[in-house]
Amino acid sequence: MGRFDYVARRLLKSVAILLAIVVMNFLLIRMAPGDPASVIAGEAGAADAKYIAQLREQFGLDQPLTTQLALYVGGVVQFDLGFSYRNQRTVASMVGERLPATLLLTVTAFVLAIGIGVGLGVLAATRVGTWADSLVTVAALGFYATPLFWVGLMAILLFSVNLGWLPAFGMQTLGSQMTAGERAVDVARHLVLPATTLAVFFVAIYARLTRASMLEVQDMDFVRTARAKGLAPARILRAHTLRNAILPVITFAGIQAGQLVGGSIVVETVFAWPGIGRLAFEALLQRDYNLLLGVFFLTSVMVIAFNLITDLVYSMVDPRIEVGA
Amino acid sequence: MRDFWQRYRRNKGAVVGLGLLIFVVLVAIAAPIIFPASPWEMAGAPFQRPFGEYPLGTDMLGRNVLSGIVHGARVSLMVGIISTIVAVALGLTFGALAGYFGGIVDDALMRFTEFFQTIPSFVFAIVLVAIFRPTIYSIVAAIAVVSWPPVARLVRGEFLSLRRREFVQAAVVIGESHLKIILTQILPNALSPVIVMASLMIASAILLESALSFLGLGDPNMMSWGYMIGASRSVIRNAWWMSTFPGIAILVTVLALNLVGEGLSDAMNPRLARKGRA
């Protein structure tokens, strides 16, 4: 009962946030300097008065603002995110076709980041003051301070240009005949550099967080109780320290979801990865606001979905959730 | 104050960070003296390798890379500091009101904060800067708009717990006004974690600004590190230095700020700075 309530509340909240984002999108396009019709007309490449008047009517810009808002929200509910005049296609179809590539990249990076980050954090925390701890701490500090796009460029320089080990651009080798298995390997090879680049910053975050959280939990009363029971150190680490230290890491993973998606824009741009991040960059170059807002909406949906998943995971690992929240 | 420095000094990394930061600040201040000419101006032949006539080489338009980095320090620090000041002011106001008054005020402000924390901040910043045209003002505003929510949450948490502390209740009982209690009783005790967070926020604001200008959303009149990397990435195969050195400049500055932030945190919360914090 408790968990159902919790999830239901979270779902409702997510819907509310999505609605708010839609309203904000609507307001943003109208707050843009200049008349939205002429902005759109400018995008479409024809700015004569007649065309603008036609656009006004087509988009209901002559209607009161509330009616416009209702129309806009109604459209988004049916997944109508507007039209990209530059590309003469609907925004929904454009972002939709780019979604799988971005999901592949972000999910891979996330799994890498959590796995390696938590592992390094535990390693450092259980060896406080040794060279291993210092190495993890210094590396984490360094990568935490490095811009993602630069890491990507340096990785291309080293592994692609100088060593020639891995492809630097795109998601697959074009134009060659390959079996399904070969294609999977090919995509995986293309995935290595962008996914690692995107993960590196988050590895640093999770390693630092896990280390700090482990050190804090190690000093707690129930760990002392576990020692007083005569448990083996490995058992104390797994069942007591790590089990509790992981909780803030999960919470933080939820909070970080937005950063991960944001980071993918930069990484996709660097590696020409054909996802929605790359699409955002193209939209920027073309000043295609409808497309840009479509990307913003879709990335927000991704973040909210990701938050929901982490909340769900959290409610499964922390039995106290049914009382609180 | 002496004690504070004593505790700060115990963190070796923080001392190194402070040294680096002072260096970067001095370079930023002295930029017009070191390189009086505009960094946009052609200085010599394009594509000159580093460690020759120009210490860090020239770019594809023959601009001096070192001059760009030195002038870029001004932009990075300025954007970082101003946007952080704005974000902290926003966060302090919302957080203090929510935490002190609680109830409906708290509910409303926290829903608002949560909304801003949920939307992907970098994408939102891109949208804001793109729609309002890239200028130094829109960049600072966008970074501030996406950075304040953590401050608000932190301040709210501090205020909530301090509000219940007995010395604050004692101030109510002896008849002090809300404003006086907020300003003299609670705020001074809530400030140290905010200062630590602010120093870390300058660092992330610099990263954010560099990413924006890397994507071509920098102020077109200002030389910045992210712009230098973004503009030269297409020639990275034959001119590695153009994107490598500005990146190192970002790394050093951000690292210095993070180290200083940790040092401040250790010095301000002596009880938390326990074993093994590097």
Add this chain to the structure above:
Amino acid sequence: MTEPLLSVRGLTIDLPPGSDRPHAVENIDFDLHANEILCLVGESGSGKSLTAAAVMGLLPQPSVKPSAGELTFEGRNLLSLSEGEWRQLRGRRLGMIFQEPMTALNPVMRVSDQILEVLQAHGEAGGMGRVMELLNAVNLPDPERLRAAYPHHLSGGQRQRVMIAMALALRPTILIADEPTTALDVTTQAQILALIRQLQSERQMGVLFITHDFGVVAEIADKVAVMQHGRIVELGSKHQVLEAPRHEYTKRLIAAVPTLDPPDRRPLDRAPTVLSVKGLGKTYKTAGGLFRPKRIVDAAKNVTLSIRKGETLGLVGESGSGKTTVGRCIIRLIDSDKGRIDFHGVDLNAFKGSALKPYRKRVQMIFQDPFASLNPRHKVGDIIAAGPIAFGTPPADAMKRAQDLLQLVDLDPVVVDRYPHEFSGGQRQRIGIARALALQPELLIADEPVSALDVSVQAQVLDLLADIKRRLNLSMLFITHDLRVAAQVCDRVAVMYQGEIVEQGSTAELFRHPTHPYTRKLLDAIPGKHWRTRAHA
């Protein structure tokens, strides 16, 4: 005399360099025999808890470590054991329970699994069936339901029972109990003490019982060791130490424990009424959501009480009884939902915000926690002068008065320029009293003003309060959970239970002839209730 279970000789534990003294524990000797409870008693910082941790091999090494002495247990010196050998002993031969049942259990693991873990770690058979037996043995209700319970489902007392079940799962010969009842309410404390007593005699265990409370010592000890500054200053049978203490420090500590015999007091029936509370009610609601029922808690229900000029009314009860809520409603830190709060005949509930200000100076409050009640960033003089300044007194005059007040509470007036962290708990509480007096109030609300203090300091602060109250003819609402303190301080006492006042009367009458069953239960639960009352009777 039989061979002792545990023999401690010359134990010295070092503190890290830069501490206020070199050794936490210095050259102490004691023996623990089978079927015996030895109480290590002392004030905070006496080294008693570190002694217990050393016996269990749980010192926070390497910062604190034993540097000399021997701990002989079953023929071996514990100080020379490897970590692996320690692990064999802990849980199997030595069991331990701790002060905070809230934090001593892993919050994300079922309590049954936490007990099972002990059996598994030591290769013991029995599994869940054995766990259920253990839960039964510590008198936990409905063990079957507890199989799925997490710590947050249990009350403090129930958690401490789980801790005991866990510590005794493998029938250790020694149980170490570090302040096991300090965090519990008095009625729960009585039950846990009885349980420890019962299990100890059933199993013929040796128990090393750490406490600061002489009442608990009187209740449970066979032998007593009194610690001060890391040394054992007196060691003997319970009777000898409690009834005929030899060491000066022991005498002082015991004299500081308030007796349960209320002193005779002059009746105040003629004095005018200062405060009269009628039908006060305060309900807390957690906002209901779409899928969440509203939760309603009556923190105070129809509370009626009155205080005369110069009178001290005690408001006693266990945690959650609503006594603090009532105090805060009266001083208007929280708004009540129902009832009148008449102060000299004027209903304070009729005012809000700044309209209340004139009454602020006439009713003042003394808080519980001497460390949380003073702003760490303000100087002592500013803290005391803030009230008068808020009421328009020129700062120079207010500061002058602050110095006089410091003198009144037995502190040197020159300390106005110091910060609170330079003072001890007792001194801070004096500063808190000076702050309350600065506005020359008629009514003081004291919320557990001495419960955070060591017993010797507690006695001094209570004496000071009594002295000031008499000199200034103040009225006082004294909120406390400690019936010993209430017996000594209050003219009349009101007993609160679940938000209601269940009984009210003169202190002497209420302590001698309680009528309500809860009052009786409460008085019955006071640890060491027969100690010293007999001597006086």
